[in-house]
Every structure is written in C-alpha cells, then in structure tokens.
Amino acid sequence: MSISSFFPPQRTLMGPGPSDVNPRVLSALARPTVGHLDPTFIGMMDEVKTLIQYAFQTNNTYTMAISAPGSAGMEACFVNLLTPNDTVVVCKNGVFGARMVENVTRIGAKAIVIEGEWGRAVNPQQLEDTLKQNPQASVVAFVHAETSTGALSDAQALCSIAKQYDCLTIVDAVTSLAGVELRVDDWGIDAVYSGSQKCLSCVPGLSPISFSEQAAELIKKRNAPVQSWFLDQSLVMDYWSGQGKRSYHHTAPVNSLYALHESLVILQNEGLEQSWQRHRTMHNKLAGGLEQLGINFIVPKEERLPQLNAVYIPEGVDDAAVRHTLLNDYNLEIGAGLGAFAGKAWRIGLMGYAARNENVTLCLAALKNTLP
Numbered sequence: 001m002s003i004s005s006f007f008p009p010q011r012t013l014m015g016p017g018p019s020d021v022n023p024r025v026l027s028a029l030a031r032p033t034v035g036h037l038d039p040t041f042i043g044m045m046d047e048v049k050t051l052i053q054y055a056f057q058t059n060n061t062y063t064m065a066i067s068a069p070g071s072a073g074m075e076a077c078f079v080n081l082l083t084p085n086d087t088v089v090v091c092k093n094g095v096f097g098a099r100m101v102e103n104v105t106r107i108g109a110k111a112i113v114i115e116g117e118w119g120r121a122v123n124p125q126q127l128e129d130t131l132k133q134n135p136q137a138s139v140v141a142f143v144h145a146e147t148s149t150g151a152l153s154d155a156q157a158l159c160s161i162a163k164q165y166d167c168l169t170i171v172d173a174v175t176s177l178a179g180v181e182l183r184v185d186d187w188g189i190d191a192v193y194s195g196s197q198k199c200l201s202c203v204p205g206l207s208p209i210s211f212s213e214q215a216a217e218l219i220k221k222r223n224a225p226v227q228s229w230f231l232d233q234s235l236v237m238d239y240w241s242g243q244g245k246r247s248y249h250h251t252a253p254v255n256s257l258y259a260l261h262e263s264l265v266i267l268q269n270e271g272l273e274q275s276w277q278r279h280r281t282m283h284n285k286l287a288g289g290l291e292q293l294g295i296n297f298i299v300p301k302e303e304r305l306p307q308l309n310a311v312y313i314p315e316g317v318d319d320a321a322v323r324h325t326l327l328n329d330y331n332l333e334i335g336a337g338l339g340a341f342a343g344k345a346w347r348i349g350l351m352g353y354a355a356r357n358e359n360v361t362l363c364l365a366a367l368k369n370t371l372p
C-alpha cells in the first residue's frame with residue numbers, strides 16, 4: 001500500500017465555520033516548532049493572553065486558550081463552576097443552548113431550561129420571570145450568537161438581569177467573538193469561551209476562554225475536584241498564569257498557538273470595533289443581494305448575526321444539489337441547516353477573513369447561476 005500526501009482543494013469557506021484562514025495565519029503555523037516550555041514560547045503565550053484579553057475586552061487574569069475546540073471551552077466553564085448541588089438557568093434557543101443543558105445535567109446539577117423560539121434572540125423578560133420564580137438558581141448560561149439559527153441575543157441585558165439575582169454568567173461567544181460587539185468586563189460576564197475557527201479566522205482546535213475574578217475564586221475554593229482532569233482549570237492555570245514557575249500540564253499545541261497569536265495580531269491591527277463594523281458592512285451587502293434573489297432571512301432584522309446568515313431554502317429548490325454545485329463548480333462552501341432547520345435553511349457565514357467583498361460577490365453570483 002502506498003498512500004500519497006494529502007493536498008486539500010482551495011475552497012472559499014462561507015459556512016458556519018471553519019472560516020477562511022488568513023494566509024498570514026497559515027504561514028505562522030509553518031514556523032519551526034519549539035519546546036512548549038521554551039522561554040521564547042512562554043513569552044509568546046503571554047502575548048496570546050494579552051491579545052485574548054483585548055478580543056474579549058477583559059482584564060481577567062484567568063484568560064487563556066484551551067488546547068481543544070469550542071466544545072471543550074464550553075465544557076471547561078461548566079465542569080469548573082458547577083457542582084451537583086447547583087441550579088442553572090439555561091436559555092436555549094438553538095442547538096448550542098441544548099448542549100449547555102447536556103453539560104449541566106451530566107454534572108448532576110439541575111437545569112431550568114427557558115425554551116426560546118428557534119431563530120429568535122433570547123427573551124430577557126423570560127429570564128427575569130424565571131429568576132424571580134427560582135431564587136435557588138446561582139448561574140445563568142446562554143449562547144450570545146446561536147450559530148444554528150443566526151440569532152444574536154442581547155448579552156448585556158441578559159447579564160444585567162442575572163446580576164440583579166446574584167447569578168454568575170456563562171456565555172458562549174464561539175461565533176460572536178470579533179464579529180459583533182462583546183464586552184466581557186463591562187457586561188459582567190463571569191465565564192466566556194470562544195473558538196479559533198470562526199471570526200478569528202484561525203485554524204480550528206483552540207478555545208479562548210476567560211474567567212472573572214469571582215469565577216476564578218470559586219474554582220480555587222472548590223471542595224470536590226473537577227471531574228475532568230484535563231479541563232480542571234486550577235491545574236491549567238499554573239501553566240498559563242505567568243506568575244511564578246510554569247509547570248507542565250499537557251503539551252501545548254505549539255504551532256496552533258503561533259497561528260492563534262497571528263490571528264489575534266491581525267485583529268489588533270485592524271481594531272476590534274473596525275472588525276465588528278466590517279462584518280456588519282459585508283452582511284448588509286450580502287443581505288441586499290440575497291433579497292434580490294428572492295431569498296428570505298429566518299431571523300428578524302434587528303436580531304440577525306452579521307457573521308451567520310440563516311436563510312430559508314427557496315420553495316422547490318433541492319438543498320443538497322445546490323450545495324453540491326456550489327462546492328464542485330465554485331469551490332464555495334455554505335452551511336446546511338442544523339437541528340430544527342435541517343433541510344429547510346442554509347447558513348451563509350461571513351466570518352473573519354471570509355467577511356470580504358470578493359466573497360460576497362462570489363457567493364451571490366454562484367447562487368444566481370445555480371438556482372433554478
């Protein structure tokens with residue numbers, strides 16, 4: 001048997017992630033591997049931490065990148081902050097909210113689930129009513145940008161309500177980070193996680209994460225050890241904290257962290273607010289073109305994510321056939337519907353490096369030529 005090297009096709013990635021990776025990030029990935037305790041590497045990790053703090057708009061000391069994808073960031077927040085005695089209000093309005101519920105119940109904690117409409121933002125009034133009726137709740141969890149439906153929730157309003165009821169907040173920012181406004185400190189977010197492969201346009205497999213001082217204290221003071229050894233932040237923090245001696249926890253994905261560093265440098269050079277604005281501008285352009293093609297959005301205008309455009313598949317159009325043609329004739333990937341929207345929707349991503357004029361133009365032209 002002789003298997004040859006793998007050379008992937010050059011696609012344009014306009015699905016729900018991974019997004020197009022900036023060539024600068026790919027070339028950073030190919031730089032020489034050094035030891036993960038090499039002083040130069042540790043210096044770079046300190047910079048990664050500072051850059052993640054900037055992206056999240058936080059001064060939290062416990063800010064780092066988990067060496068695994070967004071799902072591990074999600075799990076790290078839940079397993080570190082919860083014990084089986086806790087009651088958590090989970091606002092669920094799509095697939096990823098449902099995964100939060102899974103995380104809570106697997107820990108043995110109680111989940112009070114607010115069932116939101118798919119394709120709509122979380123309703124702050126529903127959260128307030130639920131917290132009023134359940135004073136035992138100590139944590140509120142929600143997804144800022146629901147990738148399965150394209151809905152953006154008002155994280156600032158939800159966190160402010162949670163704080164009025166003395167609850168810690170866990171926020172999924174996998175798709176929101178760098179694509180829409182997100183201010184971890186100003187909004188009172190206690191635990192937040194993201195993914196490298198969405199609006200940061202880095203390679204998949206890393207999860208930026210941050211804990212407020214209050215959340216970090218809670219983790220340090222736990223009586224019962226965290227069930228997951230790998231995700232136990234009290235152990236990982238010693239490797240990332242920068243205070244005292246760095247101790248080995250696991251072998252860091254050295255080259256992937258070069259890539260994350262580069263993607264965050266690119267974000268810093270562009271400016272966070274400029275990045276939010278670029279996503280909005282490209283979304284407006286795409287939305288105008290889609291409307292001309294008779295394609296309708298699922299989410300009401302004021303609740304739409306610019307970086308994830310969820311649209312109804314037009315009547316009589318073969319979902320799989322269109323996506324197949326886009327991929328094979330145009331090297332263009334768009335996303336299928338997920339969960340309740342499977343077979344009914346397309347998800348067109350404009351994330352990070354993919355949120356560019358040429359991508360919008362290609363996508364509209366390819367759809368126009370492909371639709372019957």
Ligand code: PLP
Nearest residue numbers: 069070071096147172174175195
């Ligand atoms: N949360 C949201 C909102 C997501 O969109 C995703 C992935 O698409 C995840 C969590 C899980 O991230 P990953 O696939 O990197 O594990």
